[in-house]
Amino acid sequence: MPENHSIIYISGNVCTRLGVTPGQSVTVTVGNKSARAKIVKKRDSELEDETVSLSERLSAALNIPSGIKLGVTRADNKLKVGPLIGILAKQYQNGVFGQDSFYRKLLAQLKKLTCIGIVFTPQSIDWERKMIHGYYLPNGVTNKWARRWFPFPDIVYNRYFRKDGDPWSYPILKRMQKSGVKSFNAPMGSKWKIHRLLNRDGEIRAHIPETQVLTAVNVLKEMLRKHHQVYVKPAGGFQGKGITRVRKSNGTYMCQGTTDMQEYKYTDINRVYRRTRSAAKSKIMLVQQAITCPSRIGHFDVRAMVQKDHTDKWNITGLAARVGGKGRVTTNLHTGGKPERLDSVLAACGFRDSEITEIISSINKLSLKIAGTLEKYITPIGEIGLDFIIDTTGRVWFLEANSKPGRRAFSQMELNKDERLSIIRPMLYARYLAGFREGE
Incomplete structure (x- = not known):
């Protein structure tokens, strides 16, 4: 024919x-x-x-x-x-996308899975025709991006990072859902929402530092009375922005923000309160008990990447320590933090091999528990970045969850296996959600 x-x-x-x-x-x-x-x-x-x-x-x-x-x-x-997998992204003026290499790797993986992969932005959607003017790679991962019209995809992998003035991804995904388009990794909501959801589980609650909404100066005053050192952060913040560390010392208050290279001294807690409120645009601010880390290498936290794959089960893809930059309040890689192997960092802190094994096991167990718990309320989720901190006794504390975790910690440490898995698993999960099983 x-x-x-x-x-x-x-x-x-x-x-x-x-x-x-x-x-x-x-x-x-x-x-x-x-x-x-x-x-x-x-x-x-x-x-x-x-x-x-x-x-x-x-x-x-x-x-x-x-x-x-x-x-x-x-x-x-x-x-x-297919299936046809669409990746919802934010477009930048200085290039097609802000994470060009990452999207190329995703599309290369989709090609190996005999799927069609496209990247699109909210501005790419023609709602009347139910079409997308999507970006794709016609001749492989190193080729230039090309554009053409595609139908609405089977699945949308949400990698959209909203900033002030940008459209929200949630209404876009809900509107596409009416046309039969499934998606995963919708925004999980504020840090306070996540805190309240996880606090319902007694096992998880035992690993969450005390956290309150900063509604008045008295809340800050009481938290400092109990814990002597706290972090004030926006409920909707990301990349460590808008965070202030406050510690009480001999009747004075020492404050340091994300962008500060030194502490500032105050004697009036009302001024401290105003400073922490003005550090971020968020209307809702949280004040959280500070956890004391082993001090030999400075402050650090742990990022756990938890993902689903074609089995619809949660997997620990990788763990990495993030060591805070010198003089910095946070460990975020965007503010000078440096990724390190977790076992090496724990050993440098003086933990014995048996203790390191126990700490890592505790992080893995708690990560799977948190992912499964969040999934009961927010669905579908295909991946989560979970941040933990280890205290001087080796106890694991949960800090926050991120629905769009980055891969920089794994790529910068050259943990190639973990980085590859972090690319492969969400694409396997997307294919699974589209109704395709192994061997199809």
Whole structure:
């Protein structure tokens, strides 16, 4: 049959798996687009394992590039190909995306999984036509970005970082959901929301530092009376911005913010209160008990990357210590923090091998518990970055959760296995959510 017909080429083995026969007319779908096509059988050796190919006419009817191998599954008596995975990102003026290398790696992984991968922004969406003017890599990971119109995807992986003035991702994803588009990694909400959700679980609650909403100066005063040192931070902050450390010493108050290289001394707690409130734009500020770290290498925390894959189960992808920059309040990599191997940092703090094993085991167990608990209230989540701190006794304390964790800690330490897994797992999970299983 000539290429100017709508044809889906399928091997004999795949025909058997799908329960279809050559010459049969079927509906083929990708994303929210569908078209009728004839099945033409190809030898098993002409197609990669469990893949199909489409004629140019069928590819054009489905608004996808031609000449690519695709996965296939059967659903509702239709042949679903792809799947088409869209990655929602923020566009920057100085380039296509702020994390160009990261998105290239994701798309390269999707190609290995015989999926179609595109990156798009809120401005790329044509709501009337239900189409996306998406970016893709036509000739591999090192090639230049190209753009074309695609149908709405099967799944959206939300990697959108909103800043002041930007549209919110949640209404975008909810609106796409009405067209049958699934997504994962929607915003989890404020730090206070996460705190309240996790505080319902007694096992987790035992690992959370005391945290209060900073509604008045008396709240700050009482927390300092109990703990002598606290952190004040915005409920909706990110990248360590807007955080102030406050410690009480001999009747005075020492304050240091994220961007400060030194402490500032106050005698009036009302001035301290005003300073902490003005350090961030957030209306809701939290005050949290400070945990004392082992002091041999300075302050540090631990980032745990927890992700799902094609099994729909949580996995610990990697752990990394983040050592705060000299004179800095936070350990965030954006403010001078440096990633280090966790076992090396713990050893430098004087913990014995058996204690290090126990600490890491505790972090892993608590990470899986927190991920499973959050999933009960916020779904679907495909990955979470969890931050912990270790006190002088080796006790693990939970600090906060991040629904869009970065990979810089793993790449900067050259933990290639952990970085690769952090790319592979969310793409396997996206394929799973689209209804494709192993071998399809």
